[in-house]
Amino acid sequence: MHATERWADPRIQPDAGGVFARAELQGRVVASGTEVRTVPSALYPTVASAIAAQNAPGGSSPANGKHRLLVRILPGIYHEHLHITEPVVLVGAGKELPTIWAVGRDGITISGARASGCALRRLRLCAEPGCHSLCVKGASPLVEGCELMGSGGEPYRGAPAGLDVRGSDARPVFRGCRIFDHAGAGVAFGDGALGMLAACDISRCASGVWLEGGANPLIWRNTLAGHRGAGVCVRSSGQGCILGNAILRNGAGGVLVESPKRCLTTIVQNKVWANSGCDLRQGPASTGLPAGQAGALLLANTVGQHDEEKSANQGIELVAAWPRRVVTTASELFAAVRDAPSDRFVVIEIRGRLLLEETLILDRPVVLAGEAFVSDSSGAHAGGEDSELPTRAELQEIGRA
Numbered sequence: 116m117h118a119t120e121r122w123a124d125p126r127i128q129p130d131a132g133g134v135f136a137r138a139e140l141q142g143r144v145v146a147s148g149t150e151v152r153t154v155p156s157a158l159y160p161t162v163a164s165a166i167a168a169q170n171a172p173g174g175s176s177p178a179n180g181k182h183r184l185l186v187r188i189l190p191g192i193y194h195e196h197l198h199i200t201e202p203v204v205l206v207g208a209g210k211e212l213p214t215i216w217a218v219g220r221d222g223i224t225i226s227g228a229r230a231s232g233c234a235l236r237r238l239r240l241c242a243e244p245g246c247h248s249l250c251v252k253g254a255s256p257l258v259e260g261c262e263l264m265g266s267g268g269e270p271y272r273g274a275p276a277g278l279d280v281r282g283s284d285a286r287p288v289f290r291g292c293r294i295f296d297h298a299g300a301g302v303a304f305g306d307g308a309l310g311m312l313a314a315c316d317i318s319r320c321a322s323g324v325w326l327e328g329g330a331n332p333l334i335w336r337n338t339l340a341g342h343r344g345a346g347v348c349v350r351s352s353g354q355g356c357i358l359g360n361a362i363l364r365n366g367a368g369g370v371l372v373e374s375p376k377r378c379l380t381t382i383v384q385n386k387v388w389a390n391s392g393c394d395l396r397q398g399p400a401s402t403g404l405p406a407g408q409a410g411a412l413l414l415a416n417t418v419g420q421h422d423e424e425k426s427a428n429q430g431i432e433l434v435a436a437w438p439r440r441v442v443t444t445a446s447e448l449f450a451a452v453r454d455a456p457s458d459r460f461v462v463i464e465i466r467g468r469l470l471l472e473e474t475l476i477l478d479r480p481v482v483l484a485g486e487a488f489v490s491d492s493s494g495a496h497a498g499g500e501d502s503e504l505p506t507r508a509e510l511q512e513i514g515r516a
Contacts, residue, residue: 202232253282265297270321274299326353376410
């Protein structure tokens with residue numbers, strides 16, 4: 116940890132009539148195995164100094180069997196270089212969010228397995244131009260109720276994301292955060308990262324969420340609106356489950372999936388509305404199968420009211436064009452699963468009642484359906500001459516499934 120020798124507020128100095136002493140009396144307590152420290156205070160004028168003291172001799176690092184550490188950060192403006200590798204909890208105290216300007220390209224960094232017990236709550240993390248607000252590298256912290264604010268500016272290739280998550284050991288949870296005004300993506304997952312992004316508001320960035328490099332997070336119930344590019348961009352090597360989001364008024368479509376797709380991406384029950392160009396779009400496939408046939412599972416999405424004039428210039432519509440096979444007996448079901456290709460989805464429609472006397476192993480990308488369905492508005496389409504449009508009740512049943 117590196118402490119930055121700056122006062123949080125230039126109007127408050129060490130001799131300011133005992134202000135720090137009073138703050139310390141409120142925060143320097145130990146209860147139920149947790150040591151609470153207050154910033155700013157006489158001992159801890161900066162956030163970095165409060166965290167650095169955790170590793171000092173006699174500090175409260177869990178590694179030496181002592182107390183857990185909670186740092187209360189009073190409202191103010193802080194310029195900090197924070198690299199967190201321990202399970203510290205940083206909490207904003209007071210009605211206003213403390214504002215932390217991160218020093219360095221990576222912004223505030225949380226890394227390593229020991230930092231998986233780290234939590235950030237009620238903080239405003241600001242990025243300087245060309246920098247991240249927050250980086251998570253191989254750690255699984257909880258970030259809740261925070262704001263990740265960029266410096267604005269025009270998007271450009273290679274611009275850093277506001278929130279960058281990397282590493283196969285990364286399983287962070289981001290909940291109830293606001294992420295906005297970044298020249299890169301609002302949130303980027305890569306290098307096999309997992310985790311969950313839930314109930315967040317992401318707006319006014321180059322794109323909303325960027326998935327690449329085998330990343331497979333759950334993107335759940337977020338609002339992704341007002342971006343220059345697409346609300347969600349999934350590269351050919353990205354995975355992810357995109358579920359129940361509102362993806363609205365983005366400049367280059369709602370969801371963009373790159374072709375040829377090498378990994379599975381699930382896109383279910385999203386409201387993709389009023390975007391420029393195609394709400395659901397896929398990149399052209401020069402080789403291999405396009406994303407709609409090989410790597411995108413789409414069910415019960417709501418799309419509409421996009422700009423029709425721009426659709427022709429902004430990609431190919433992403434529609435799940437899956438072959439279909441009808442089965443009426445258990446033996447036909449086993450045969451259909453066994454014969455299904457491994458490089459694309461197949462819909463297996465089950466008619467009637469089947470009694471399985473042995474275990475059915477689903478080791479192929481198949482979709483089992485109780486009846487035939489085609490959904491032009493949801494992005495799900497089952498091929499075949501005898502396909503029929505589903506009723507409203509059928510679509511609701513698909514959504515509940």
